[in-house]
Amino acid sequence: MIVCSCNVLSDGAVRGCLGxxxxxxxxxxxxxxxxxCSPKCGRCxxxxxxxxxNALAGAAIEAGHEAHACATGCATGCSLGKVQPAEEGIAA
Ligand code: FES
Known part of the structure; x- marks a missing residue:
């Protein structure tokens, strides 16, 4: 499902970043x-x-669970222990 129409990002692509x-x-x-990409309208x-x-609410992400789609190569050592609260990080 497309979750960001401005950048044509799918929910799967977003989850793929969360390795x-x-x-x-x-x-x-x-x-x-x-x-x-970068945020455009911010609706998403x-x-x-x-x-x-939701991804963090489940069990810890297992190594090698899914192909990592991140273009920055951050595939190792991430705990993803928290998501910043509120709307921090939306401004680009
Ligand atoms: S819908 Fe994602 S930036 Fe516009």
Missing amino acids: DGPGCPRTPAQVYACLG ARTIRAIMQ
Whole structure:
């Protein structure tokens, strides 16, 4: 499902960013950057944040669980222990 119509980002692409690595996204803005784009209208930020929170609500992400789609190569060592609260990180 497309969650960001401005950048044509799918929920799967967002989840794909949420692998391991110290540079893994913890804000919607970091998700955009991870996927090689930037926020435009910002309407999708809440949805992206919800996807991030849902991903973190489950069990710890297992190494090698899913192909890592992040263009920044942050695939190792990320705990994804928290998502920044509120709307921090939306401004680009
Ligand atoms: S819908 Fe994502 S920036 Fe506009």
